[in-house]
Amino acid sequence: xxxxxxxxxxxxxxxxxxxxxxxxxxxxxxxxxxxxxxxxxxxxxxxxxxxxxxxxxxxxxxxxxxxxxxxxxxxxxxxxxxxxxxxxxxxxxxxxxxxxxxxxxxxxxxxxxxxxxxxxxxxxxxxxxxxxxxxxxxxxxxxxxxxxxxxxxxxxxxxxxxxxxxxxxxxxxxxxxxxxxxxxxxxxxxxxxxxxxxxxxxxxxxxxxxxxxxxxxxxxxxxxxxxxxxxxxxxxxxxxxxxxxxxxxxxxxxxxxxxxxxxxxxxxxxxxxxxxxxxxxxxxxxxxxxxxxxxxxxxxxxxxxxxxxxxxxxxxxxxxxxxxxxxxxxxxxxxxxxxxxxxxxxxxxxxxxxxxxxxxxxxxxxxxxxxxxxxxxxxxxxxxx
Amino acid sequence: xxxxxxxxxxxxxxxxxxxxxxxxxxxxxxxxxxxxxxxxxxxxxxxxxxxxxxxxxxxxxxxxxxxxxxxxxxxxxxxxxxxxxxxxxxxxxxxxxxxxxxxxxxxxxxxxxxxxxxxxxxxxxxxxxxxxxxxxxxxxxxxxxxxxxxxxxxxxxxxxxxxxxxxxxxxxxxxxxxxxxxxxxxxxxxxxxxxxxxxxxxxxxxxxxxxxxxxxxxxxxxxxxxxxxxxxxxxxxxxxxxxxxxxxxxxxxxxxxxxxxxxxxxxxxxxxxxxxxxxxxxxxxxxxxxxxxxxxxxxxxxxxxxxxxxxxxxxxxxxxxxxxxxxxxxxxxxxxxxxxxxxxxxxxxxxxxxxxxxxxxxxxxxxxxxxxxxxxxxxxxxxxx
Numbered sequence: 001x002x003x004x005x006x007x008x009x010x011x012x013x014x015x016x017x018x019x020x021x022x023x024x025x026x027x028x029x030x031x032x033x034x035x036x037x038x039x040x041x042x043x044x045x046x047x048x049x050x051x052x053x054x055x056x057x058x059x060x061x062x063x064x065x066x067x068x069x070x071x072x073x074x075x076x077x078x079x080x081x082x083x084x085x086x087x088x089x090x091x092x093x094x095x096x097x098x099x100x101x102x103x104x105x106x107x108x109x110x111x112x113x114x115x116x117x118x119x120x121x122x123x124x125x126x127x128x129x130x131x132x133x134x135x136x137x138x139x140x141x142x143x144x145x146x147x148x149x150x151x152x153x154x155x156x157x158x159x160x161x162x163x164x165x166x167x168x169x170x171x172x173x174x175x176x177x178x179x180x181x182x183x184x185x186x187x188x189x190x191x192x193x194x195x196x197x198x199x200x201x202x203x204x205x206x207x208x209x210x211x212x213x214x215x216x217x218x219x220x221x222x223x224x225x226x227x228x229x230x231x232x233x234x235x236x237x238x239x240x241x242x243x244x245x246x247x248x249x250x251x252x253x254x255x256x257x258x259x260x261x262x263x264x265x266x267x268x269x270x271x272x273x274x275x276x277x278x279x280x281x282x283x284x285x286x287x288x289x290x291x292x293x294x295x296x297x298x299x300x301x302x303x304x305x306x307x308x309x310x311x312x313x314x315x316x317x318x319x320x321x322x323x324x325x326x327x328x329x330x331x332x333x334x335x336x337x338x339x340x341x342x343x344x345x346x347x348x349x350x351x352x353x354x355x356x357x358x359x360x361x362x363x364x365x366x367x368x369x370x371x372x373x374x375x376x377x378x379x380x381x382x383x384x385x
Numbered sequence: 386x387x388x389x390x391x392x393x394x395x396x397x398x399x400x401x402x403x404x405x406x407x408x409x410x411x412x413x414x415x416x417x418x419x420x421x422x423x424x425x426x427x428x429x430x431x432x433x434x435x436x437x438x439x440x441x442x443x444x445x446x447x448x449x450x451x452x453x454x455x456x457x458x459x460x461x462x463x464x465x466x467x468x469x470x471x472x473x474x475x476x477x478x479x480x481x482x483x484x485x486x487x488x489x490x491x492x493x494x495x496x497x498x499x500x501x502x503x504x505x506x507x508x509x510x511x512x513x514x515x516x517x518x519x520x521x522x523x524x525x526x527x528x529x530x531x532x533x534x535x536x537x538x539x540x541x542x543x544x545x546x547x548x549x550x551x552x553x554x555x556x557x558x559x560x561x562x563x564x565x566x567x568x569x570x571x572x573x574x575x576x577x578x579x580x581x582x583x584x585x586x587x588x589x590x591x592x593x594x595x596x597x598x599x600x601x602x603x604x605x606x607x608x609x610x611x612x613x614x615x616x617x618x619x620x621x622x623x624x625x626x627x628x629x630x631x632x633x634x635x636x637x638x639x640x641x642x643x644x645x646x647x648x649x650x651x652x653x654x655x656x657x658x659x660x661x662x663x664x665x666x667x668x669x670x671x672x673x674x675x676x677x678x679x680x681x682x683x684x685x686x687x688x689x690x691x692x693x694x695x696x697x698x699x700x701x702x703x704x705x706x707x708x709x710x711x712x713x714x715x716x717x718x719x720x721x722x723x724x725x726x727x728x729x730x731x732x733x734x735x736x737x738x739x740x741x742x743x744x745x746x747x748x749x750x751x752x753x754x755x756x757x758x759x760x761x762x763x764x765x766x767x768x769x770x
Binding site: 046047078216217218220289290292295296303304305306308309312313314333336372373376380 | 430431432433459461462463464466467497498499600601602603604605674675676677680681683684686688689690691693694695696697698699705706718720721722723757758759761762763765766767
């Protein structure tokens with residue numbers, strides 16, 4: 001159980017033929033209340049898929065009743081026909097749920113951009129009755145149905161005092177700030193209003209998904225949805241709920257990092273001594289997006305020179321000749337010069353910790369990324385074929 | 386002949402053991418006048434190698450008399466010792482040339498960051514007499530001595546009306562705006578002052594090297610030097626000279642692109658209809674730096690969706706749903722929807738042309754890049770070992 005661990009939710013996942021493998025590819029999460037509330041964050045990419053265009057409107061219409069998600073096609077840049085497909089999908093869900101309007105139904109899609117033809121539409125819309133018929137309050141099938149190139153399901157549960165949070169996520173590439181290429185649905189039976197949910201969600205995603213930068217590529221389809229049913233009748237302390245939600249998002253971000261396409265190292269870049277959070281983010285991302293650094297990690301080479309070359313392109317406050325750089329706890333560069341020999345550092349473990357101290361302030365930011373590998377190139381050069 | 390094609394120059398290249406292969410790794414270009422003038426542009430990376438720190442001062446001291454260049458070690462982040470090495474190198478050159486001051490001697494280094502120990506110093510400084518003894522006005526050995534992972538020498542010559550330009554370059558990776566990872570020396574026997582050279586050089590590099598973005602990584606050691614001897618006695622029309630210089634730089638940039646590490650496609654991204662040059666640059670670079678796009682090209686996949694996803698992260702003026710995208714002359718996306726089938730497009734040739742029209746203005750900018758290949762990952766994961 002995941003999104004149905006909290007009371008007041010049903011979900012389902014079925015196969016409708018969008019994936020050539022025949023694996024499940026259509027999921028639905030329904031919020032049965034009794035006090036539905038919701039918050040949603042979307043990709044900041046200006047190139048937005050039809051489900052994003054639709055769901056942005058839905059998010060402004062009050063509590064979301066249901067989220068339908070498909071893998072096997074992004075329905076992005078598919079023109080007016082694609083937008084109509086999204087609308088027809090939401091309408092089909094509303095009809096089956098006997099909700100008077102489709103305006104409370106979010107739609108999420110993931111897969112190849114440009115995919116969204118008549119066949120795609122028919123497979124989704126015509127199978128909504130079968131999907132709603134499969135809804136269950138102890139469902140375990142939804143998390144698999146949203147996966148694309150993911151190798152494992154990503155789920156998380158948090159047990160509060162009389163309330164719970166459940167979550168599922170998909171994402172394995174195109175992971176970058178402003179969110180990753182990911183779809184996330186988080187449910188809770190806590191009794192909270194939309195404003196409280198929105199505050200908690202923005203803080204949580206800002207500290208988790210927005211600091212995950214696997215390959216520097218931002219998606220057109222990202223959507224993170226938080227649904228509250230109120231079914232527990234318990235209103236948690238807002239800070240306590242926010243901390244729990246942040247923990248759930250952090251866990252999911254870590255799972256996304258660990259399953260990133262083709263990666264052989266999960267790299268946490270910890271930037272200490274930053275003058276501001278923004279500076280720490282900029283410095284961390286400049287490293288996370290540097291292909292030479294990423295390829296070096298793949299080769300188990302603690303190439304601190306590439307770290308310094310990367311951060312030198314930023315406008316953050318620091319003196320490049322006063323920075324310390326450590327790999328897996330071994331300080332290799334001190335004050336702009338070699339410190340310990342690189343042979344002292346072992347990069348063979350998958351988990352990799354790069355720490356740099358800018359000596360410019362009190363802020364610390366950790367950016368999660370992955371290495372650049374042959375498998376990454378292979379998976380992303382052969383994806384659409 | 387290259388940098389010695391113009392009158393008034395001598396050059397040399399020798400092997401001093403910096404490269405483990407035993408290949409030539411130390412070069413010198415001397416401007417014998419009679420009317421020496423010079424202009425230099427440097428990397429904009431804040432992490433700057435010792436040769437850059439030294440050469441920035443030299444560039445302000447009036448005409449450059451000589452440029453000494455080594456491959457096999459960047460002398461970057463090597464502390465005060467490394468800076469002293471650069472200074473001793475310049476002093477050794479000045480001594481051998483019987484120039485009263487080292488302040489007219491530029492130093493360029495390229496290779497691994499963090500490399501610059503006593504052995505590195507000795508191999509360079511102690512061999513300067515041998516290097517100057519090898520100087521010749523019909524030298525052909527210098528271009529090879531500045532190469533690192535390059536597979537071919539990069540040179541260019543332009544014949545004007547009574548004056549000539551000669552040039553040599555090195556660079557095969559870490560190629561990104563604000564210059565590439567490259568060292569370039571350009572010579573001319575035209576009679577021009579430093580201000581005229583500087584104006585022409587900035588225009589030429591802005592339209593060539595600054596639009597080359599092979600892998601998004603900016604170097605710590607880049608330096609482009611233009612030396613004029615005045616030996617022809619001819620002062621060309623400034624616009625004519627500037628055009629010729631731009632042509633030389635454009636040819637070198639194209640040669641750098643063609644020799645980029647591990648690349649299997651040379652990709653010209655032509656952005657039309659941009660509201661400004663800056664917009665066109667930002668849009669072009671966002672594509673050139675998108676690993677998913679670059680991997681797709683490696684797989685001969687004309688993935689126009691990744692082009693749109695990339696440009697959606699920019700702040701340039703355009704409507705993502707009004708953009709056209711063509712690959713090798715075949716329009717695959719029109720007004721935010723699929724146009725011709727991707728099967729109509731053949732990406733097997735090495736030369737790849739991606740054209741997008743933003744329909745937002747009159748400016749056109751072409752950014753040169755390369756694909757992301759297994760060989761790129763291999764070369765850059767094994768480079769320092």
